[in-house]
Amino acid sequence: MSAEILRATASELGERIARRELTAVEVTTAFLDQIERVDDDVKAFLHVDRAWSLDQARVVDARLDAGEKLGPLAGVPIAVKDIFCTQGVPTTCGSKILEGWLPPYNATVIDRVRNAGLVMIGKANMDEFAMGSSTENSAFQVTGNPWDLERIPGGSGGGSSAALASFQAPLALGTDTGGSIRQPAAVTATVGVKPTYGGTSRYGVIAMASSLDQPGPCARTVLDAALLHEVICGHDPMDSTSIDAPVPAVVDAARSGDVRGLRIGVVKELGGNGYAPGVEQRFREALDVLKAQGAEIVEVSCPHFKYALGAYYLIMPSEVSSNLARFDAMRYGLRVGDDGVNTVEDVMRLTRGAGFGDEVKRRIIIGTYALSSGYYDAYYGSAQKVRRLIAEDFDAAFTQVDVLVSPSTPTTAFKQGERTADPLAMYMSDLCTIPSNMAGNASASFPCGLAPEDGLPVGFQVMAPVLADDRLYRVGAALERGLEASWGGSLLDHLADSDAGAYLGVRTDVATPPLAEPVEASDAREI
Structure with missing residues (x-):
């Protein structure tokens, strides 16, 4: 029964719990047992409290037994990136400067998850303050990719993606500032969605770059991501950037997967030199699968996308410099050097020196320089002008096509330590994902195969206009159904059935799934 529970999708588990074929306690116990079995190797979680999680599950079971109507994910466990304030639960943002901090309130997204009856089973590891593309910048541990534990699971939300891929959780919450949901999803064969900026509340999310950060769903299937998207999205008066508009019909889109007549634009600038041959091969094959289901594929140029990386690494550090100024040893978190002799400035300097890691310090310094007198217009101001041009590229493209697509990442997962000495090489991991954060439109990553070379x-990656998040799920569902019809299951099913054992996912002899057979357009909705 435990193995059956671990392999089930979140939607299947929710249905079985609602029918009372399973209890929330049984399901939660199965995943907590899996965490105990494998997380010493994977290192996806920073905090797990078995008693706390089971108490939540018992409350859900009692609500269901009392006849209360809960959502379709009631009783389903969820891993939470350690950037969401969770009342009374350690929330560190992967940093020593917040080690042991217990927030006095919940983030809005956490309240919505709890109200819908989901069961939080742990806080997932992350790059410190969400700064990184590999989860190697966590102050506490390095997370492994379940496909190969010597490789990175992406970042900054690598703990969330690794928990999904190692069957330690069926759902996870993440945040995406420059690709921190989509890039981990890409390298672990999971689904990650960055909703339209303002579509999910940032209240209670520890800020990295306020104009870029966006919470979103992480899952193993397109439908599961859509169900979680529906739970966490919607207007929040506690967030001044929250959009007061209905949540797009993402669940209906995920159930449909109908792409007949949909115009899909391939971004010319997101490919070519620097992209691994296997990545481009699988991307092109995925386009063929969508074309066979009735989508129209065209090439689109977005000429200012090539400047997105440079502009992002001026805007984001500038906002980091402002947001992290609050960690001053005076109000909460770590305090070093408070001996009655040192000045306030000494205590602040010593605390930040001990509490922040190298990458956080690097970005604070870059951002402070970019905002300094004499350089503001040349750097920060110019980057904001480029940001406007990127948004205009999106606007122009969406007059020609319904969605834009590209590979999610230029390469597959790289080995741990391979890029830590070269920040620029690390930053290139987000080359494809950054434009959507700069413009604020919706974007997602879906699995499309295994690279032949490794x-x-x-x-x-699928990119949709602002508040057209449902289009992401239409394309994702079509791709998922078309590919899995040929593979005989998902990529994670192949991983779980490999010789690794115990669903740990240490890759040994996992065969590359074949290219899906073309699907006739007339059969698209029956796949």
Whole structure:
């Protein structure tokens, strides 16, 4: 029964719990047992409290037994990136400066998850303050990719993606500032969605870059991501950037997967030199699968996308410099050097020196310089002008096509330590994902196969206009059904059935799934 529970999708588990074929306690226990079995190797979680999680599950069971109508994910466990304030639960943002901090309130997204009856089973590891593309910048541990534990699971939300891929959780919450949901999803064969900026509340999310950060769903299937998207999205008066508009019909889109007549634009600038051959091969094959289901594929140029990386690494550090100024040893968190002799400035300097890691310090310094007198217009101001041009590229493209697509990442998962000495090489991991954060439109990554050269997952990125998040799920569902019809299951099913054992996912002899057979357009909705 435990193995059956671990392999089930979140929607299947929710249905079985609602029918009372399973209890929330039984399901939660199965995943907590899995965490105990494998997380010493994977290192996806920073905090797990078995008693706390089971108490939540018992409350859900009692609500259901009393006849209370809960959502379709009631009783389903969820891992939470350690950037969401969770009342009375350690929330560190992967940093020593917040080690042991217990927030006095919940983030809005956490309240919505709890109200819908989901069961939080742990806080997932992350790059410190969400700064990184590999989860190697966590102050506490380095998370492994379940496809190969010597490789990175993406970042900054690598703990969330690794928990999904190692069957330690069926759902996870993440945040995406420059690709921190989509890039981990791409390299672990999971689904990650960055909703339209303002579509999910940032209240209670520890800020990195306020104009870029966006919470979103992480899952193993398109439908599961859509169900979680529906739970966490919607207007929040506690967030001044929250959009007061209905949540797009993402669940209906995920159930439909009908792409007949949909115009899909391939971004010319997101490919070519620097992209691994296997990544481009699987991306092109995925386009063929969508074309066979009735989508029209065209090439689109977005000429200012090539400047997105440079502009992002001026805007984001500038906002980091402002947001992290609050960690001053005076109000909460770590305090070093408070001996009655040192000045306030000494205590602040010593605390930040001990509490922040190298990458956080690097970005604070860059951002402070970019905002300094004499350089503001040349750097920060110019980057904001480029940001406007990127948004205009999106606007122009969406007059021609319904969605834009590209590989999610230029390469598959790289080995741990391979890029830590070269920040620029690390930053290139987000080359494809950053434009959507700069413009604020919706974007997602879906699995599209394993690269022939290394047998590691490849992600397919879909970008949609503002508040057209449902289009992401239409394309994702069509791709998922078309590919899985040929594979005989998901990529994670192949991983779980490999010789690794115990669903740990240490890759050994996982065969590359074949290219899906073309699907006739007339059969698209029956796949």
